[in-house]
Amino acid sequence: MEILILVTGGTFAKEYNELTGELFFKDTHVGEMLNLGRSLVTTTTLTLMMKDSLHMTDEDRSVIAGKCKAVKQDLIIITHGTDTMVETADFLAKEIKGKTIVLTGAMIPYKFGSSDGLFNLGSALAFVQTLDKGVYVAMNGRYFHAGNVRKNKKNGVFEELK
Amino acid sequence: MEILILVTGGTFAKEYNELTGELFFKDTHVGEMLNLGRSLVTTTTLTLMMKDSLHMTDEDRSVIAGKCKAVKQDLIIITHGTDTMVETADFLAKEIKGKTIVLTGAMIPYKFGSSDGLFNLGSALAFVQTLDKGVYVAMNGRYFHAGNVRKNKKNGVFEELK
Amino acid sequence: MEILILVTGGTFAKEYNELTGELFFKDTHVGEMLNLGRSLVTTTTLTLMMKDSLHMTDEDRSVIAGKCKAVKQDLIIITHGTDTMVETADFLAKEIKGKTIVLTGAMIPYKFGSSDGLFNLGSALAFVQTLDKGVYVAMNGRYFHAGNVRKNKKNGVFEELK
Amino acid sequence: MEILILVTGGTFAKEYNELTGELFFKDTHVGEMLNLGRSLVTTTTLTLMMKDSLHMTDEDRSVIAGKCKAVKQDLIIITHGTDTMVETADFLAKEIKGKTIVLTGAMIPYKFGSSDGLFNLGSALAFVQTLDKGVYVAMNGRYFHAGNVRKNKKNGVFEELK
Numbered sequence: 001m002e003i004l005i006l007v008t009g010g011t012f013a014k015e016y017n018e019l020t021g022e023l024f025f026k027d028t029h030v031g032e033m034l035n036l037g038r039s040l041v042t043t044t045t046l047t048l049m050m051k052d053s054l055h056m057t058d059e060d061r062s063v064i065a066g067k068c069k070a071v072k073q074d075l076i077i078i079t080h081g082t083d084t085m086v087e088t089a090d091f092l093a094k095e096i097k098g099k100t101i102v103l104t105g106a107m108i109p110y111k112f113g114s115s116d117g118l119f120n121l122g123s124a125l126a127f128v129q130t131l132d133k134g135v136y137v138a139m140n141g142r143y144f145h146a147g148n149v150r151k152n153k154k155n156g157v158f159e160e161l162k
Numbered sequence: 163m164e165i166l167i168l169v170t171g172g173t174f175a176k177e178y179n180e181l182t183g184e185l186f187f188k189d190t191h192v193g194e195m196l197n198l199g200r201s202l203v204t205t206t207t208l209t210l211m212m213k214d215s216l217h218m219t220d221e222d223r224s225v226i227a228g229k230c231k232a233v234k235q236d237l238i239i240i241t242h243g244t245d246t247m248v249e250t251a252d253f254l255a256k257e258i259k260g261k262t263i264v265l266t267g268a269m270i271p272y273k274f275g276s277s278d279g280l281f282n283l284g285s286a287l288a289f290v291q292t293l294d295k296g297v298y299v300a301m302n303g304r305y306f307h308a309g310n311v312r313k314n315k316k317n318g319v320f321e322e323l324k
Numbered sequence: 325m326e327i328l329i330l331v332t333g334g335t336f337a338k339e340y341n342e343l344t345g346e347l348f349f350k351d352t353h354v355g356e357m358l359n360l361g362r363s364l365v366t367t368t369t370l371t372l373m374m375k376d377s378l379h380m381t382d383e384d385r386s387v388i389a390g391k392c393k394a395v396k397q398d399l400i401i402i403t404h405g406t407d408t409m410v411e412t413a414d415f416l417a418k419e420i421k422g423k424t425i426v427l428t429g430a431m432i433p434y435k436f437g438s439s440d441g442l443f444n445l446g447s448a449l450a451f452v453q454t455l456d457k458g459v460y461v462a463m464n465g466r467y468f469h470a471g472n473v474r475k476n477k478k479n480g481v482f483e484e485l486k
Numbered sequence: 487m488e489i490l491i492l493v494t495g496g497t498f499a500k501e502y503n504e505l506t507g508e509l510f511f512k513d514t515h516v517g518e519m520l521n522l523g524r525s526l527v528t529t530t531t532l533t534l535m536m537k538d539s540l541h542m543t544d545e546d547r548s549v550i551a552g553k554c555k556a557v558k559q560d561l562i563i564i565t566h567g568t569d570t571m572v573e574t575a576d577f578l579a580k581e582i583k584g585k586t587i588v589l590t591g592a593m594i595p596y597k598f599g600s601s602d603g604l605f606n607l608g609s610a611l612a613f614v615q616t617l618d619k620g621v622y623v624a625m626n627g628r629y630f631h632a633g634n635v636r637k638n639k640k641n642g643v644f645e646e647l648k
Contacts, residue, residue, distance in 0.1 A: 016432055016436055018335075019477070019479075021335060021376075023347070033281070034303070036277075036281065037278050037281030038269060038281075038303075038319065039302055039303035040302040040303060041302070041303040052345075107200060107342040108340060108342050111437070111438070112435065112436050112437065114198060114435075116199050118280045118281045119195070119199030119200075119280045119281065119283065120284060121281065121284070122282060122283070122284030122285035122303065123199075123285060125285060126284070126286075126287075126292070126303070129304075130288070130292035130293060130305075140199075140200050140202040141196070141199055141202060141284065142203055142291075154343075155343075156342055156343050157200065157202055158202075173507060178594055180593040181641075181642050183497060185509070214507075270502055270504050271502065273598065273600075274599065275437065275597070275598065275600075276597070357605070360600060361602050361606065361627060362593060362605075362625075362626050363626055363627035364626040364627060364628060364643055365626070365627040431524060439522075440523050442608070443519070443525075443604045443605065443607065443608035444523065444608060445605065446604070446627065447609060447611060448612075449612075449627045450608070450609040450610075450611075450612030450627070450629070453628075454613065454629075455616060463524075464525055465520070465524075465525035465612070466615075467616075480524075481526055
């Protein structure tokens with residue numbers, strides 16, 4: 001059993017540029033986080049893109065779907081910005097069958113001391129090992145089926161549609 | 163669905179006493195960690211004892227087992243020192259049927275900046291929601307069935323017996 | 325001996341808004357930082373404004389200078405954005421005599437785990453207790469006289485003019 | 487102007503051994519801390535010993551005094567455990583003339599997220615650049631003359647004798 005971790009950007013991956021005072025993408029922190037969690041799950045991490053999810057297009061989503069289909073792994077975690085995580089989950093659910101795909105992200109950049117990212121990565125890694133084939137969003141310690149989840153923009157949490 | 167989190171101590175819960183220079187137990191950090199992870203899972207946290215797992219006796223384990231049986235929840239996470247987590251899992255597996263019980267802990271105290279605790283709590287919370295009834299150890303991003311796990315004392319990681 | 329800490333904003337004070345993904349000013353962290361440093365110096369902290377130093381005008385600088393003159397304390401630390409800290413130091417040096425004024429700030433927000441802010445506050449607090457009357461910039465572990473310091477925008481460090 | 491930083495151990499330098507659950511000395515973190523503070527002061531760091539200050543003997547203090555005399559630098563910071571920092575300051579004050587020596591330390595190990603160490607190092611670095619020749623303890627944001635300072639064991643803070 002091997003798990004693929006596809007990095008697509010999002011708050012999860014942002015850092016602070018001390019010369020410009022802006023947040024930016026450098027490298028993924030997934031490797032560092034797996035070390036911190038002393039993970040011994042067999043994983044491969046692949047950075048596909050580094051995008052704010054507000055800037056993610058259906059073209060980007062096709063690239064993600066294509067990669068998910070092309071790879072040999074059946075268990076896939078996708079780190080993704082939270083703003084359009086739900087849209088990407090819907091897109092993938094239509095395109096991909098026979099794999100377990102879990103999207104996760106963070107509200108606070110990992111490089112901030114008080115990020116939810118490490119918690120979310122731990123839960124995504126557990127969900128991808130245990131859930132049936134399908135596409136899921138893993139946030140707030142919970143999992144949601146693609147098609148039955150939205151991000152509540154007012155309070156920043158994920159909830160079921162019904 | 164409600165999850166009970168039983169706190170029994172372990173490295174997870176230790177703090178640094180700046181007057182004596184020693185590590186000690188104060189309060190559980192589980193609530194703080196769930197907030198950090200923005201958990202929206204319905205949980206109740208109960209501190210049963212605050213013990214170094216090296217000092218945990220079969221009497222203590224009976225108390226834990228008794229509590230697991232007595233409570234109404236069928237999904238239970240137990241935070242526990244890693245040194246005898248395996249022994250407690252074995253003990254509980256013999257005593258309790260019909261519930262999903264996941265033991266987890268940490269190699270580094272949560273109050274240290276670089277703890278694996280938040281990652282482990284995230285994964286334990288996911289495992290307890292998805293695994294079949296039984297007793298498990300959740301460490302290193304993986305889950306192990308009670309009776310088929312040991313702690314490798316040399317490198318501090320958990321592994322299957324066979 | 326009492327030290328006044330005047331808060332004017334800057335990177336030092338920024339936080340991450342997890343709903344918008346932007347950095348913003350909430351409250352000053354100076355009190356929290358003094359606690360973390362176990363400071364027992366007698367200090368009063370006063371938030372005068374919360375400004376990015378790029379947006380600081382000479383009108384703002386007049387407000388700062390006026391406050392420095394009006395207060396009873398002769399030892400004053402000013403937390404300030406680094407981009408125009410030098411300009412404010414020059415301005416104050418022309419306006420104020422007979423007080424020791426130390427400007428400091430941070431390259432990384434305190435709320436990020438890896439900020440230089442705590443180090444800078446520690447050094448500013450020491451400098452204000454020991455330097456002669458005058459206006460100074462305290463950054464990079466060093467102190468600079470107003471009128472003989474610039475921020476090197478390329479590498480983000482402070483250096484003498486000559 | 488060059489500053490020597492003599493490392494002698496103390497809480498400052500302790501780390502957590504995750505296999506034994508005990509605190510221990512590995513390497514000094516002074517270099518890492520100076521980087522975090524973006525220090526541009528010219529410093530040389532030298533690890534002389536790695537001792538709990540409760541175990542520090544007058545023989546150890548002679549070694550420290552000998553080193554302080556032998557080196558070319560006239561500005562010296564000594565990182566030291568807080569329990570007997572006062573005794574070492576007294577010892578050095580009798581032995582060494584013509585140099586500025588500042589002892590500092592921490593109540594919480596630097597490797598814990600919430601250490602006072604970074605604040606103390608920032609203040610010690612400022613004090614050593616500005617105080618007259620003599621031996622000092624720099625803790626709690628303040629400086630104390632050797633011979634006129636004690637550690638209040640009850641609350642862990644430093645205070646004047648009179």
